[in-house]
Amino acid sequence: MARNMKSSTCTAPVNIAVIKYWGKRDEELILPTNSSLSVTLGQDQLRAKTTVAIDPSFTEDRMWLNGKEQSMKSARLRNVLREIRNKVRKRKADDETLSWKVHICSENNFPTAAGLASSAAGYACLVFTLSKLFHVDGDISSIARQGSGSACRSVYGGFVKWVMGTQKDGADSIAVQVAPASHWPELRTLILVVSDQKKHTSSTEGMQTTVNTSQLFPRRLLGMEEKMEQMEKSINEKDFHSFAELTMKDSNQLHSVCLDTYPPISYMKDVSHQIVRMVHCLNSICERNIVAYTFDAGPNACLYLLEKDVPRVLSLVTTFFPPKDNNMEKFIQGLPVDVLPPSQGDLAAIPMEKQTDAIRYIIHTQVGADPQVLDNSETLLDSQGMPKYSIE
Numbered sequence: 001m002a003r004n005m006k007s008s009t010c011t012a013p014v015n016i017a018v019i020k021y022w023g024k025r026d027e028e029l030i031l032p033t034n035s036s037l038s039v040t041l042g043q044d045q046l047r048a049k050t051t052v053a054i055d056p057s058f059t060e061d062r063m064w065l066n067g068k069e070q071s072m073k074s075a076r077l078r079n080v081l082r083e084i085r086n087k088v089r090k091r092k093a094d095d096e097t098l099s100w101k102v103h104i105c106s107e108n109n110f111p112t113a114a115g116l117a118s119s120a121a122g123y124a125c126l127v128f129t130l131s132k133l134f135h136v137d138g139d140i141s142s143i144a145r146q147g148s149g150s151a152c153r154s155v156y157g158g159f160v161k162w163v164m165g166t167q168k169d170g171a172d173s174i175a176v177q178v179a180p181a182s183h184w185p186e187l188r189t190l191i192l193v194v195s196d197q198k199k200h201t202s203s204t205e206g207m208q209t210t211v212n213t214s215q216l217f218p219r220r221l222l223g224m225e226e227k228m229e230q231m232e233k234s235i236n237e238k239d240f241h242s243f244a245e246l247t248m249k250d251s252n253q254l255h256s257v258c259l260d261t262y263p264p265i266s267y268m269k270d271v272s273h274q275i276v277r278m279v280h281c282l283n284s285i286c287e288r289n290i291v292a293y294t295f296d297a298g299p300n301a302c303l304y305l306l307e308k309d310v311p312r313v314l315s316l317v318t319t320f321f322p323p324k325d326n327n328m329e330k331f332i333q334g335l336p337v338d339v340l341p342p343s344q345g346d347l348a349a350i351p352m353e354k355q356t357d358a359i360r361y362i363i364h365t366q367v368g369a370d371p372q373v374l375d376n377s378e379t380l381l382d383s384q385g386m387p388k389y390s391i392e
């Protein structure tokens with residue numbers, strides 16, 4: 001009987017980098033070879049939700065993800081739990097809860113392990129929830145980092161940089177908020193989901209092969225600090241044109257070093273390249289950048305743009321990449337938007353073939369807030385500390 005059970009339930013957001021993290025200098029501690037910067041996305045559309053419970057009667061640490069029990073053998077999971085318990089021990093060496101086992105239950109409101117940064121939201125959520133349950137104060141990004149590098153940026157909302165740091169133990173490799181979500185409320189994101197299948201080469205494996213084999217990679221590292229400064233400036237000044245240019249160039253460079261990796265890694269598909277073409281054609285008609293693309297370790301495009309340009313960009317996306325059934329309500333998920341037919345001028349200036357069913361669906365979202373603590377009524381675990389909903 002779980003009599004003394006204490007629990008906490010929280011949510012955490014996804015983040016999509018505009019200056020990408022790619023490469024580690026320490027695999028165990030997850031220390032990067034360059035600093036990176038991301039935009040945290042809205043949790044109504046993309047979030048992980050996690051309940052963690054502790055009780056003296058639990059006999060082992062257990063975890064369920066999306067209704068399925070997970071192995072606790074994962075080194076990253078164990079590292080995160082160890083780091084939280086170390087913080088509790090530092091505060092009070094004989095804290096009785098240190099010997100209590102944890103039950104973790106988590107679910108994502110979007111596809112897991114499909115190139116939509118579920119590991120970032122998932123580990124940030126786990127660490128944030130553990131920190132609330134164990135009353136751990138101070139920086140928690142360096143703990144989330146040890147779950148998945150990009151997770152450290154999901155512990156804050158708005159615009160977040162992960163400072164690579166120089167210390168061997170990683171103490172200074174932490175995430176810092178550059179600006180809150182309220183700084184640039186007009187910024188929007190359209191995630192064009194080309195595939196939500198598991199990717200062929202994981203980010204972890206791909207970046208290590210790049211570090212070991214790419215001759216272009218050291219050249220990339222030389223320019224990173226300057227790019228970080230330029231990106232921070234473009235965000236502080238809300239200079240969309242520069243923000244977009246830096247974002248697209250960094251994505252292109254990441255995928256170039258992936259191709260320069262041996263054997264080569266190619267995450268983008270034909271449709272990804274068509275999206276790139278469409279964006280450049282549109283920006284060229286406008287004589288300035290009104291939309292930017294960025295691609296992570298998969299073919300899905302993440303477009304950044306301003307609210308006023310969403311209808312125009314969506315009219316082109318839905319014209320060139322329409323869904324099979326023409327059901328726009330199902331096709332465009334998230335923030336509401338009116339889809340209008342494209343202008344004749346835009347159509348004439350963008351010489352592209354229509355490709356039906358190449359994009360599966362679109363998620364329309366905006367810059368989002370910090371992780372959130374939820375009310376106890378939102379718990380995913382029952383009074384015995386077992387998942388409330390169906391488990392496989």
Ligand SMILES: Nc1ncnc2c1ncn2[C@@H]1O[C@H](COP(=O)(O)OP(=O)(O)OP(=O)(O)O)[C@@H](O)[C@H]1O
Pocket residue numbers: 048049050065106107108111112113114115116117118119120121122123125126202203296297298
């Ligand atoms: N809510 C969650 N809580 C804890 N761990 C999670 C959660 N969601 C995902 N994970 C962990 O992240 C793994 C998926 O990470 P993976 O890098 O393969 O995919 P992704 O993060 O969705 O894609 P990408 O990193 O390319 O954006 C899962 O197998 C699980 O270990």
Ligand SMILES: C[C@@](O)(CCOP(=O)(O)OP(=O)(O)O)CC(=O)O
Pocket residue numbers: 016017019020021022030036119147148149150151203204205295296297
């Ligand atoms: C392309 C990226 O999304 C790579 C993310 O890599 P991960 O954070 O998933 O890798 P690990 O630290 O090995 O877990 C770029 C980014 O998010 O900055």
